[in-house]
Amino acid sequence: MTATSVDARTVPAGKPRGHVTNRRAGVGRLAFLLLSPSVLVLGLVIGYPIVSALRISFVKTTEGIDANTGLITRTTGFSLDNYTNIFTGETGRLFWNAFWNTTTFTVTTVVIETVVGVCMALIMNRAFRGRGLVRASILVPWAIPTAISGLLWRWIFTSQGIANDVLNTHVLWTTEGIQSWLAVVIADTWKTAPFIGLLVLAGLQIIPAEVYEAAKIDGADAWRTFWRITLPLVQPALVVAVLFRMLDVLRMFDLPFVLIGRGKMSTDTLSILAYNEMSNLRFGPAAAYATVLFVYVAIVAYVFVRVLGADIVGRGVGRSK
Amino acid sequence: MTSITDTAPVPATRTAAGAPREKRRSPSGLVLTLLAWVVGVLFVLPVLWMALTSLHSEPAAATNPPSIAAPPTLQGYRDFFGAGAGTTPWPSLANSLTASVTSTILVLLLSIPAAYALSIKPVRKWTDVLFFFLSTKMLPVVAGLLPIYLFAQSVGLLDNIWLLVLFYTSMNLPIAVWMMRSFLAEVPVEMLEAASMDGAGLTRTLQSVVAPVVMPGIAATSLICFIFSWNELLFARVLTGTVAQTAPVYLTGFVTSQGLFLAKVCAAAVAVSLPVLIAGFAAQDKLVQGLSLGAVK
Numbered sequence: 001m002t003a004t005s006v007d008a009r010t011v012p013a014g015k016p017r018g019h020v021t022n023r024r025a026g027v028g029r030l031a032f033l034l035l036s037p038s039v040l041v042l043g044l045v046i047g048y049p050i051v052s053a054l055r056i057s058f059v060k061t062t063e064g065i066d067a068n069t070g071l072i073t074r075t076t077g078f079s080l081d082n083y084t085n086i087f088t089g090e091t092g093r094l095f096w097n098a099f100w101n102t103t104t105f106t107v108t109t110v111v112i113e114t115v116v117g118v119c120m121a122l123i124m125n126r127a128f129r130g131r132g133l134v135r136a137s138i139l140v141p142w143a144i145p146t147a148i149s150g151l152l153w154r155w156i157f158t159s160q161g162i163a164n165d166v167l168n169t170h171v172l173w174t175t176e177g178i179q180s181w182l183a184v185v186i187a188d189t190w191k192t193a194p195f196i197g198l199l200v201l202a203g204l205q206i207i208p209a210e211v212y213e214a215a216k217i218d219g220a221d222a223w224r225t226f227w228r229i230t231l232p233l234v235q236p237a238l239v240v241a242v243l244f245r246m247l248d249v250l251r252m253f254d255l256p257f258v259l260i261g262r263g264k265m266s267t268d269t270l271s272i273l274a275y276n277e278m279s280n281l282r283f284g285p286a287a288a289y290a291t292v293l294f295v296y297v298a299i300v301a302y303v304f305v306r307v308l309g310a311d312i313v314g315r316g317v318g319r320s321k
Numbered sequence: 322m323t324s325i326t327d328t329a330p331v332p333a334t335r336t337a338a339g340a341p342r343e344k345r346r347s348p349s350g351l352v353l354t355l356l357a358w359v360v361g362v363l364f365v366l367p368v369l370w371m372a373l374t375s376l377h378s379e380p381a382a383a384t385n386p387p388s389i390a391a392p393p394t395l396q397g398y399r400d401f402f403g404a405g406a407g408t409t410p411w412p413s414l415a416n417s418l419t420a421s422v423t424s425t426i427l428v429l430l431l432s433i434p435a436a437y438a439l440s441i442k443p444v445r446k447w448t449d450v451l452f453f454f455l456s457t458k459m460l461p462v463v464a465g466l467l468p469i470y471l472f473a474q475s476v477g478l479l480d481n482i483w484l485l486v487l488f489y490t491s492m493n494l495p496i497a498v499w500m501m502r503s504f505l506a507e508v509p510v511e512m513l514e515a516a517s518m519d520g521a522g523l524t525r526t527l528q529s530v531v532a533p534v535v536m537p538g539i540a541a542t543s544l545i546c547f548i549f550s551w552n553e554l555l556f557a558r559v560l561t562g563t564v565a566q567t568a569p570v571y572l573t574g575f576v577t578s579q580g581l582f583l584a585k586v587c588a589a590a591v592a593v594s595l596p597v598l599i600a601g602f603a604a605q606d607k608l609v610q611g612l613s614l615g616a617v618k
Contacts, residue, residue, distance in 0.1 A: 030523075031438035035450065038435040038494055045491035046457050049465035049472075056467070120360055128354040134361035136605045140368050143601040144594040145552035147569040151576060151590060152367050155583075194364055244458075251461045254554055258573075274463045283467055290464030297459040 050294075057082050057287035082288035091285070097265055098273045099296075101181070105269065106249040106300075109188045114242055116189060117196030122230075124197070125204040135201075138194035146191070150258025153187040157259075174260050181266045184256050188249070196241050203237030204230070243304055250297045270296070375587035382584040397588030401575070410592070412564075413571035416482050418596075420557075420567060421550040424489035428497045428546050429539065431490070436501035437531075440508075451502070454495040462492075466559055473560060480562035488560070489550040496549075497542050504538025505531070541607040548597045568593045 060079035065072055086095045124135060141149065156162045157173035163183075164170055173183045207230065215225045231238075253271040260267045262276055270293040277286035373389065374382045375398070381391035401410060439450060469488065470479075478484040508531055516526045557567040566574075572593050579585050 034434035034438035038431045038498060039450075039453070041431060041491050042454070042457060042494055045469075045487060046460065046465065049468035050460055052468035053464045123353055123357045123360065126350070126353060126357075128350070128357060130358065132605070134357050136602055137361045137365035139601050139605055140365050140598065143548055143597045144368065145554065145569050145572075145597070147552070147554045147573055148590045148594050151586075152371055156367065190364065190367070247458050251463075253463060258554075271461055271463045274461065275466075278463070278467050286467060287464065290461045293461045294459060294464065297461070298456070301459055 053287040053290055056283050057291050059284060061284065082284040083292075085285065086288055086292065094268075094273065095270075095289070095292075098268045098270045101267060102250060102252070102269045102271075102293075102296075104181075105184065105188075105252060106246055108185050109192075109249055110242060110245055112185070112189050113193040113196050113245065114238070116193040117241075118200050118234075118238070120194065120197035121200035121204055121234075122226075124201050135198070138197065141191045142195045146254045147258060149187065149191055150255055153183065153190075154259050157183050176264055176266055178266065180260045180264060184259055184267055187259055188252075188255055191255070192245060192248075196238075196245065199237055199241040200234055203234040207233045243301065246304065247297060247301060250300060251293065371587045372591050374583055375591045377584050379582055379584050382587070397582075397584035398592065400582070400585045401589045401592060410568065410571050410575070410589070413566050413568045414593075416561075416565055417551055417568040419482055420485045420489055421547050423486045424493065424550050425543050425546040427486070427490040428493045429543060432494055432497035432501050432542070433539070435498050436505050437527075439498070440502045440505035451499070454498050457495045462555065466556065469556075470559060479560060480565045482561070482565040484560055485557060485565065485567070488556055489546075489553065492553070493546040493549055497546055500542045500545070501535070501538060504535045504542075507538075508534045537607050540604055544600050544604050544607070547600055551597050 058078055058080070059076050060081050061076045085091050120138065124131060154174060159170065159172055161173075163173060171179050173179050211229055211233070212225065215229055220228065251271050252269050253275065256262075256264075256267040256269060257272060257275075262268060262272050268276075270289060274286045274289035274293065277283075277289060376393040376395070377391050378394050378396055382397075403409075469484075473479045473481075473484050512530050513526060516530050521529070552569065553567075554569045554573070557570045558573070561567065561570060572589055575589050576586055579589075
C-alpha cells in the first residue's frame, strides 16, 4: 500500500535530470518510508515498555505515614537500590543461583543440542526411503506449543511415569535437586535439537559432492573429512543456529515454569526470577532483574559475534559494500 | 543419426552407473537408514503416545504401561469439545485463530516493505538497522510484560484480543524482517536493473520480478509467525481473562481442573496443537529453508 503511493512520488522526481544522484536520493527516501512503519511499531510496542521498565528499575518507592494527615504516602525517587539489592544478602543468593542456572542451562543444552543436531543432520543428509517423513516427524517437537511439551514431559517425569519405568528407578524428577535440572535439559533437548539439526541439514545440502569426491581421492578417512571439510563448510549455518539458540535459552522461561514450577532453587532462571518479583508486585526489582538479564544476553551475543565471527547478516554484507 | 546414437546411450549409462553405486553403499547405508528412522520415531514418540492416549477411554488411559490394544474411542474429544465442564474451548480457539492470523497478516504488511528497503535498495547504515531488529531478540520479554500490562489497564485494553494481535505483530516483526531480507537478497540485481531499464515502476517490478522469487519466503515467514503466535503463552496468560483467552491459556486452565483425566487432557492437547502441526507438515520444506534465516545460502 505504502509502496505504490511512494512510487508515484519518487519516479517523476528522478526522471528529468541527474539520473544517478537523484535516483539515489529517491532511493534513500523510499527506503526510509518503507522502513519507518516497522521501526515505529517496534519502537512503540517493544521499545516503550523496555524504556519504561528501565525507568521503573531506577525508581524506589517508599511508603510511609504522613505525620500530619495520617494518610499513607508514597514517595518515589531515583535510586540504585534495586540494583545493589540484587547482589547482596538473600536476594543476592537467589540472583546468583538463578544466574548460575541460566548459564549452566545455556551451556549444557546448547552443547548437547549442537552435537545431537549435527549427528541428526549427518544421518539425514543421505537420500533414503522416507526421508521426508522423518524430517517432518522431527519437526513435531519444535512446532507444538511449549505449554503442551512441558505438560507432556511433566507427565513422563511423574513418579509413576514413563521415565522411571524405562530407567527402572524411583526418582522424583520434578522436585528440588539436580534431577529437575536434568529433566529441563532433557525436555529442552528434545524440543530444539531437531531444530538445530534441520538448520545444519540445510547447510549440509549445499556442499557440492565434488568436494567429498576430491577428499576421497586424496585418501581422507571419514573422520578427517568431517573435521576438515564438512564442519568448516557448515560452520556459518551452525554458528547462526547456535547464536539464536543461546539468545533463546538465556531468556528461558516457559519450559522450567510449566515442567517444574517456579520457586525452585535448582531450575529458576533469571526470567522466572523477574516474573516472580513482578507477580509479588515488586516492580522495581523485577525491572532490575530484567535489565541485568538483557545486559548479560547482549554481552554474550557480542562476544559470540566477535569471537566466532558469526556472519549473522549473511552474504548481503559483501553485496552492498 | 549421430545425435540419436549419441543421446541414446547416455541415460542408459547414467542409470547403470547410478544403480551399482546405490548397491555398493547399501550395507552401511541400511544401518544409517534404520538409525534415521529410529531417531525420527524417538522424537515423535511422546507426541504419538499423547495422540494414542487421547483416543482411549479413561480407564484404558490410566493403565501403566500404556496399552496399545485398547479399543479406540472419541470420548476424550467429546468431553473436551462438548460442554463437559460447563465450558467449551471454541471461543478460545477462535481467539487464537484471530490473534495468529491477523498478526501474521500485519507482520507481512510491515516486514516486506522494510525487508525490501534493506535488501534490494540498501539504505546507508542498513546493518545498524538490521542490528536494531536483532537486538529486540535479546530483550527479556518478561521485562516488557509489566509496562504493557499497566498501559493496557489504563486504556482499558485488558482481556482484549486486539492487544495480543498488536503484541504478536511486534514480537514476530524482527524475525520476519530478518527472514524476508534474506529471501529478497536472492533476487538478482541484474533482473531489477533490467526491469528498471525497461521502464517498469516499483509496482510492476514487485509484481513480475520480485514476487515469483520470494513467494516461498513469504510462505515460510507467515508459517513461522503463525506458529509462534499460536504457541505464545506468557503474555496471553497475563493480558487476557475469560473473554479473550487463547487456546494455550484455556488448555492450562483445563489441565488444572481436569488434570486427572488423562484421555481428556491428551485430547485437549492434541486439539490445541493440531493447527500448528498441520501448518508445519504442509510446508516442512519451506519451513526448513525459512528457519535457516538465509544464513546458509
